[in-house]
Amino acid sequence: MTAPGTTRAPAGLSSGTPDGIGTSPRRPDGTLKATGEFAYSSDMWAEDMLWGMTLRSPHPHARILGIDTTGAIALPGVYAVLTHEDVPGEKRYGLEYRDQPVLAFGKVRYRGEPVAVVAADHPETARRALDRIRVGYEVLEPVSDPRAAAFDPDCPLVHEEEPPEAREEYGRRGNLVRHQPIRTGAFASGAAVEELRARAGAVVAADYEVGMQDQAFLGPESGMAVPAEDGGVDLYIATQWLHVDQRQIAPALGLPEDKVRLTLAGVGGAFGAREDLSMQIHACMLALRTGRPVKIVYGREESFYGHVHRHPATMRFEHGAMGDGTLLYATLEIVLDGGAYASATPAVVGVASSLGLGPYEVPNARVDAYGVYTTNPPCGAMRGFGAVQACFGYESQMDRLAAELGMDPVDLRIKNAVSQGSRIITGQEIDMPLPMAEMLRRCRDMPMPPAREELEDPSDLRTLPGGTGNTTHGEGVVRGVGYGVGLKNLCYSEGFDDHSTARVRLEAVGGEPAVTVHTAAAEVGQGLVTVQGQIARTELGVERVTVLPADTRVGSAGSSSASRQSYMTGGAVKTACEAVRDRVFALARERGTIPAGHSGEGLSLAGGKLVSASEGVLASLAELLGGAAVEETREYRHRPTEMLDPTRGQGSSHTQFGMCVHRAVVDVDLELGLVKVVALDAVQDVGKALHPQQLAGQIQGGAAQGLGLALMEEIQVEEGRIKNPSFTDYLIPTILDTPPMRIDVLEHPDPHSPYGLRGAGEPPTLSSTPAIVAAVRHATGRPLTRAPVRPEDIAGIGPRRP
Amino acid sequence: MRVTFTVNGEEASADGVWAGESLLYVLRERLGLPGSKNACEQGECGSCTVYLDGVTACSCMVAAGQCEGRDVRTVEGLAEQGGEGAERRLAAVQEAFVEMGAVQCGFCTPGLLVQSHDLIARTAAAGRGVPADAEIREALAGNLCRCTGYEKIIDAVRVAAEREAAEAGEAV
Numbered sequence: 001m002t003a004p005g006t007t008r009a010p011a012g013l014s015s016g017t018p019d020g021i022g023t024s025p026r027r028p029d030g031t032l033k034a035t036g037e038f039a040y041s042s043d044m045w046a047e048d049m050l051w052g053m054t055l056r057s058p059h060p061h062a063r064i065l066g067i068d069t070t071g072a073i074a075l076p077g078v079y080a081v082l083t084h085e086d087v088p089g090e091k092r093y094g095l096e097y098r099d100q101p102v103l104a105f106g107k108v109r110y111r112g113e114p115v116a117v118v119a120a121d122h123p124e125t126a127r128r129a130l131d132r133i134r135v136g137y138e139v140l141e142p143v144s145d146p147r148a149a150a151f152d153p154d155c156p157l158v159h160e161e162e163p164p165e166a167r168e169e170y171g172r173r174g175n176l177v178r179h180q181p182i183r184t185g186a187f188a189s190g191a192a193v194e195e196l197r198a199r200a201g202a203v204v205a206a207d208y209e210v211g212m213q214d215q216a217f218l219g220p221e222s223g224m225a226v227p228a229e230d231g232g233v234d235l236y237i238a239t240q241w242l243h244v245d246q247r248q249i250a251p252a253l254g255l256p257e258d259k260v261r262l263t264l265a266g267v268g269g270a271f272g273a274r275e276d277l278s279m280q281i282h283a284c285m286l287a288l289r290t291g292r293p294v295k296i297v298y299g300r301e302e303s304f305y306g307h308v309h310r311h312p313a314t315m316r317f318e319h320g321a322m323g324d325g326t327l328l329y330a331t332l333e334i335v336l337d338g339g340a341y342a343s344a345t346p347a348v349v350g351v352a353s354s355l356g357l358g359p360y361e362v363p364n365a366r367v368d369a370y371g372v373y374t375t376n377p378p379c380g381a382m383r384g385f386g387a388v389q390a391c392f393g394y395e396s397q398m399d400r401l402a403a404e405l406g407m408d409p410v411d412l413r414i415k416n417a418v419s420q421g422s423r424i425i426t427g428q429e430i431d432m433p434l435p436m437a438e439m440l441r442r443c444r445d446m447p448m449p450p451a452r453e454e455l456e457d458p459s460d461l462r463t464l465p466g467g468t469g470n471t472t473h474g475e476g477v478v479r480g481v482g483y484g485v486g487l488k489n490l491c492y493s494e495g496f497d498d499h500s501t502a503r504v505r506l507e508a509v510g511g512e513p514a515v516t517v518h519t520a521a522a523e524v525g526q527g528l529v530t531v532q533g534q535i536a537r538t539e540l541g542v543e544r545v546t547v548l549p550a551d552t553r554v555g556s557a558g559s560s561s562a563s564r565q566s567y568m569t570g571g572a573v574k575t576a577c578e579a580v581r582d583r584v585f586a587l588a589r590e591r592g593t594i595p596a597g598h599s600g601e602g603l604s605l606a607g608g609k610l611v612s613a614s615e616g617v618l619a620s621l622a623e624l625l626g627g628a629a630v631e632e633t634r635e636y637r638h639r640p641t642e643m644l645d646p647t648r649g650q651g652s653s654h655t656q657f658g659m660c661v662h663r664a665v666v667d668v669d670l671e672l673g674l675v676k677v678v679a680l681d682a683v684q685d686v687g688k689a690l691h692p693q694q695l696a697g698q699i700q701g702g703a704a705q706g707l708g709l710a711l712m713e714e715i716q717v718e719e720g721r722i723k724n725p726s727f728t729d730y731l732i733p734t735i736l737d738t739p740p741m742r743i744d745v746l747e748h749p750d751p752h753s754p755y756g757l758r759g760a761g762e763p764p765t766l767s768s769t770p771a772i773v774a775a776v777r778h779a780t781g782r783p784l785t786r787a788p789v790r791p792e793d794i795a796g797i798g799p800r801r802p
Numbered sequence: 803m804r805v806t807f808t809v810n811g812e813e814a815s816a817d818g819v820w821a822g823e824s825l826l827y828v829l830r831e832r833l834g835l836p837g838s839k840n841a842c843e844q845g846e847c848g849s850c851t852v853y854l855d856g857v858t859a860c861s862c863m864v865a866a867g868q869c870e871g872r873d874v875r876t877v878e879g880l881a882e883q884g885g886e887g888a889e890r891r892l893a894a895v896q897e898a899f900v901e902m903g904a905v906q907c908g909f910c911t912p913g914l915l916v917q918s919h920d921l922i923a924r925t926a927a928a929g930r931g932v933p934a935d936a937e938i939r940e941a942l943a944g945n946l947c948r949c950t951g952y953e954k955i956i957d958a959v960r961v962a963a964e965r966e967a968a969e970a971g972e973a974v
Contacts, residue, residue: 034897034905035890035896703951704950726842727946735938
């Protein structure tokens, strides 16, 4: 056996199945992934490649006094050592605000911020080179408390300079990245909360907290940059949006965008963590400097510093209802800790505010959502994006209100549920089916798992909290049941020009019609590559479809974020296929295959043939096309959305709404605070299930991430330092932690979207967390106002920290 | 140093191996076998699981030097090689993972496949046919998956075990 001599790079994916939308064909990359041949970004390899590595700040907040790289560059096997002085172009980049240095200069703003990069012939050489770089720091007071950052005028500034893109309407000042208020009903005319409180039959108010969650994708940040002869660079990368990477990388390199060419390498999960750049610019800089391919692969610890996390949140809610449970008013103040750089914080605030009170009819609403800079780890996109935090709060409040009123929590939700025609608190009408009451009833009616005493062997440790840890044989174990509902916006919001591009080519290959689909859309595991093929088969009636590797040779597809790709890239592929089909019809008219004077009524492409509803098969596509290829490129846009107005937060800011309802059943060991989730069942309306099997994978996978947030997942930050940057200490659910998950999928089509589909990836991540915490509350009788719930919260032995 | 061992039935040698290099690093970076994945480097996630002398192990936790003269089987070696030029036949568990939707991003898949392959073989060898769900959960507890919520993985292991059991039954 010898080492490979060629570069490993992504290959086109072919699928021979006849299956169109609504069926569950095999994913075309499945076999490669099961044989180990699929080329992930960390598998990229070239004969003469170097390894890049990053020196990171040991301090959360410090002034840089000087950087001395001479010891590092003197080490044999080291080819380059670069600092901010070597950045060829723009020294800052960012998704919304260009506020993040490519390599730190002036000061560092979080522990783990990149300060220098090296390229060497072996990872160990690179590591030793990092040890030889000397950086002088003057340590500054960290800005650790997000509430102080938001409200204390004496709090030190994280950014002394104003980012040029900062928008006035976001209310940016001091450490505040964005403040979004919403005022409706009496609050819009300046009423004080006391006036409404006096009219309410029941009032509940509480503070809630959500910890910092990590996306914890399994494939760490990685990629390979290859210098090109034209002075440009080719980057093989795992990302969620190739073009937004390109738009940030090129200016930093001082190159035009067409000299920075990106190809999507295999992506080992994303969940929001690949929206921001990590090693992209660094690898390109090192490759251009050394003239050799440079590969950078983060380790797990580095990955915890290498990407943004879910914003931790502190929330203060108050709900007031009439005696019969009808909501009268609600208020929310939510502070989201954005950490050192803005990343997606402005958009997260937009979601957290507009969806802050959830899917309920609230006639009088007052919301203030704040996103702030601190010197904590930067936070940005993660599945659920601002809606997850708020959902934990408003669902906890609904349970509290139900208890206060003596009502069943599901009945209270049904009483206040939104439906088609309702308006959310931004005044936006829900102009698509949203049968929330029906979903809640269906979820309540799903079969319950057997009670402990009905189990075949109730003493089987594997069925108990603590498992084979042998912590209980059933004594002190109590069962609880809880519900959660979440409302999520799907696609990009607030006036963003959200679009995707698809190029579709139809030609005869070896006497058979064949379709090639080319988009820049990132397959991150969700199965988009399968769905693109299904749509092409459905629209063009051709079995053989190849989806080309995603790259920047075709227009932007937008991000694999916000549950938007089936809608947006699906819509683009559908539209491009329709254009190809029209061209085929025109060709058939030219050739006389479609008789002159035919209205076009009832024509279609099916089974590799041109078919007329009245006359049957007119021609085979292969014959009709001959040597001709028909190719069309189309951009697809969803209907426009609006900014929220800066004072009352009104505006139709969202494209589409998604909803999932969860019911959790848990067994809790009251003494040790251990939880076993027994069942986690869901009802979700997806408009149209394009691929039922992959859809189930999205719902179950999303629910499992919500389970993690409910019970175990939290990045623990102390004075800006992550205390648990490993899978030993940051726990994600294992197969033992994850229960059977039943799914009931509803398909009420959205009239505005392709096939009536509704984005499906995020809603289950919202609803599962509050459902599980509600079930634990039900079992324990404790208020549990914080996610994740900690054993000491359940056992009632007080906070771990002073 | 030079390290020589058997990988997927063939002898392999790597030269210039540093003392600190893991079996995983040598497989991926020196022997052209990147199927085993590096996701945590601490033996917590199972993505790098291989057979070492027939026993499953996290290859990130094994020093390459320890493997001298031993037998390693990776995800690349699970499929049966056909004759000259013939297509490989996927192992039942590989086939089932793809068919049942147990593969999403696929980064955990190689490790889960090796671990599941081992479970199915052990269950069959003990004459117990198809493992119960509780056994599947126990056997795969050291393999993290972030995409699927594990439901489809359990389905796939069950289906693969059923098929292998049926095939073994026919063979008798």
